[in-house]
Amino acid sequence: MQRLIDSLIDGNRDAALTEARRLRAAGVPVERIVSEGLETAMEQVDAKCTVEAFNLLEIMLVGRAVTVVAGELYPRGAPPGRTRATVAIASPEGDVHDLGKNIVAMVLSGKGFRVVDLGRDCPLDTLLEGARREPVVAVLLSGLITTVIPQVRRVRPALAGRGLGSVKVVAGGAALRQASAEQLDVDYVAQTAFDGAHYLETLFPAVTS
């Protein structure tokens, strides 16, 4: 298992995939590979990535390796009992950048959340419809440019207006993380992808069954 963990932390997707296949061939159950391999690797990367020592490239590589292995283990997607909760993520309308959003989605998937990606430049109505349809426990908004702030401020009242007032709203990204939760009218402002994940993990603990 350690070789799988090391390959994942190195972001070496080919080695990680080879190791995961070897473990499966040796009869190691999928659940154990996920809990002792993938989740352990994510925890170790998480511990390493403080606000001061966090870079997109390393997280992308780990996230890609985890995604490839998870796809091998669960070719039809993770079974419902394996997910903590479902969250929606988007870059608000007016912001076409999606690198940060994609990284957060990878980190959350690696930590056992089901992530509904509503895309970039996402209109408020699409966001609301996505939150209602799934349904989700949280909406995550990633913003690289400051001009989306008015859009972000509209989300929580709009959710409440549709009877979704219990859905948490989390903001992050280079522009939004400069503001406070009060200034954005959100529940939490994440400084990094892992910071946002910690907030959600506290609210929605891991599935232990």
Place this chain on the structure above:
Amino acid sequence: MNAIARVRAAVAFGETDRTPVIPQIFAHAAVLCGVPVGDYAHDGALLARCQMAAARHYGHDAVFAFMDAGVEAEAVGSVLRYHSAQYATVASYALAPDDAIDGLAVPDPHVAGRMPELLRAVTALRAGIGDELPVVAVVLGPMSLAQQLMGAEAALYLAADEPQRFEELLGFTTRVGLRHGQALLAAGAHVALVFEPAGSPAVVPPAYFRELLLPRLGELFSAFRQAGALATWLHIAGPTAPILGNYPRAGADIANIDYEVDPLDAARILPRTCLDGNLRSLSFVLDSPDEIGVECRRLAALFEARGGFILSSGCEIPLEARPENVAAMVAAVQSDS
């Protein structure tokens, strides 16, 4: 002391009549003048008029020749989508992940895309302000241009998966920046700023900056100095403390520091490099003029004895910044002079 002399003195750690103040006003100048950002980004004469109007309005110490981060990429072949109230964005990239990099041609700044309009902007700025205010030409850095040519995600994966091809791409983007910057200086720009957000430690590990970017930044700055730049300026936003110590090797006269960098740490790491910064950009949207004034006076006082400092925003002044906040920044140092 005019603004050029003030900036020149700050770069040389000489005496200045007051702290130089250069809020990084790009298309905020268009918004201030009621001009659509898309028009501003297409018309060099209009850009120059807006920049000069902003400089008259606020009284700060430099104007910028910068349309958006897509000028070079568009000239190479990326297709942009323009907007009236925000910067252009890339609609389709010039380079697919498997495309041959040697198939790309370095664009001629006198004919390609909007580059000639940017040259016209520099000419108009020099005609309007002469040698009173520095005209700062902004060139996109090699790593950021690579992302504009193939997408951020694809470029970063290329850096990790195929380092040799990525280096080939960086070689190309460096040549684009070099030719573009030299043309802007030849048109009359005083200062060459390399804008390299993708080189931030928030994006790539410091080793990538050191190994891949530093030599290429050195190439750019050396060429710009030979082309007559009064100063060279490296602009990387985010938590740059781990890479600041490399900046002198790149040949940067001015080092931008963002709000995430402690100014005293930066001064310790770069004892003989002029620093600019480091107000939080979003403060110009969300805070009050009083708060901005307090922070500006604090920063000016921190550097009073050291010198080598330009009061600035840590990154761009947002398009929708409150003008009274920008005015408060300039007033904070003018009132102390």
